[in-house]
Amino acid sequence: xxxxxxxxxxxxxxxxxxxxxxxxxxxxxxxxxxxxxxxxxxxxxxxxxxxxxxxxxxxxxxxxxxxxxxxxxxxxxxxxxxxxxxxxxxxxxxxxxxxxxxxxxxxxxxxxxxxxxxxxxxxxxxxxxxxxxxxxxxxxxxxxxxxxxxxxxxxxxxxxxxxxxxxxxxxxxxxxxxxxxxxxxxxxxxxxxxxxxxxxxxxxxxxxxxxxx
Numbered sequence: 001x002x003x004x005x006x007x008x009x010x011x012x013x014x015x016x017x018x019x020x021x022x023x024x025x026x027x028x029x030x031x032x033x034x035x036x037x038x039x040x041x042x043x044x045x046x047x048x049x050x051x052x053x054x055x056x057x058x059x060x061x062x063x064x065x066x067x068x069x070x071x072x073x074x075x076x077x078x079x080x081x082x083x084x085x086x087x088x089x090x091x092x093x094x095x096x097x098x099x100x101x102x103x104x105x106x107x108x109x110x111x112x113x114x115x116x117x118x119x120x121x122x123x124x125x126x127x128x129x130x131x132x133x134x135x136x137x138x139x140x141x142x143x144x145x146x147x148x149x150x151x152x153x154x155x156x157x158x159x160x161x162x163x164x165x166x167x168x169x170x171x172x173x174x175x176x177x178x179x180x181x182x183x184x185x186x187x188x189x190x191x192x193x194x195x196x197x198x199x200x201x202x203x204x205x206x207x208x209x210x211x212x213x
Contacts, residue, residue, distance in 0.1 A: 001078040002029060002071070016070040019059060024071070028052045032075050036083075037090065037194070039187040045072040090190045097140045097152075097189035101182040104135045111135075136179050140189050144200045152192060154184035 003024050009017030031052070032045045040048075050068035053059050059067055080087055104112055112135040140152045155178040159170040 001082060002074050005074050005078070006071075014070075016063070016067045019063060019067055020071060023056065023058060028056070028071070029075050032072065033079060036076075036079050037086075038191050039094070042072055042076060045076055048072075049075070093190040093193060094186050097186040098182060100138055100140050101180045101185040102136050103138050104132065105138075108135050134179055136182065137177070139180050140185050142193065142196070144196045146200050146203060148196075148200075150192070150196050152185055152188060154181045154188060155179065156181050 006017045006021055006024060010021045028049060029052075031048045032040060035044070035048070046065075046068045049071050050064050053064045053068055053071075054061060112132045114131075139154070141149060143149050157172045158176060158178055159172045162169050162171055
């Protein structure tokens with residue numbers, strides 16, 4: 001699909017299409033296609049493709065960045081056209097994770113909205129919003145068909161700087177209560193959910209093979 005679109009642009013005389021025509025191999029676009037389910041952005045896709053174009057060595061290095069930008073748009077567009085159903089599911093899972101990670105238990109809402117007296121020029125609204133964010137402690141949890149509970153561990157890490165005689169290091173306690181990282185929860189949920197189903201399928205297949213052996 002990408003090759004066809006590039007050929008169409010080549011016929012129109014578009015510079016980078018003409019430069020890339022006949023040079024779009026599986027290797028050039030594979031990483032971007034494979035990482036789409038992990039929420040790769042346009043910038044990430046452009047960087048991936050730029051590395052592949054530089055490795056080819058048949059495109060001027062000063063043109064690789066713009067050529068990669070052009071090609072990344074084409075690849076992402078074709079993925080959306082070809083896998084529209086899968087992309088809709090991914091978007092829905094992503095939205096679910098965002099809503100879950102930003103939710104607050106009903107019992108905690110009054111306390112979250114009862115802001116203390118403003119200090120140092122802070123408004124009540126700002127303090128209330130800060131308190132609300134601190135109450136967002138709900139991580140995304142689901143159960144596989146095997147009955148295995150899955151909990152996404154992504155939370156905002158709190159690091160403490162420790163200065164020693166040799167160096168400065170940062171330490172964090174992964175078990176300390178902390179607000180969830182809503183962005184990481186959302187971006188990781190679609191691939192993690194699919195991986196859990198793949199693992200379930202593999203396990204059930206192995207068990208069935210054992211029964212039928």
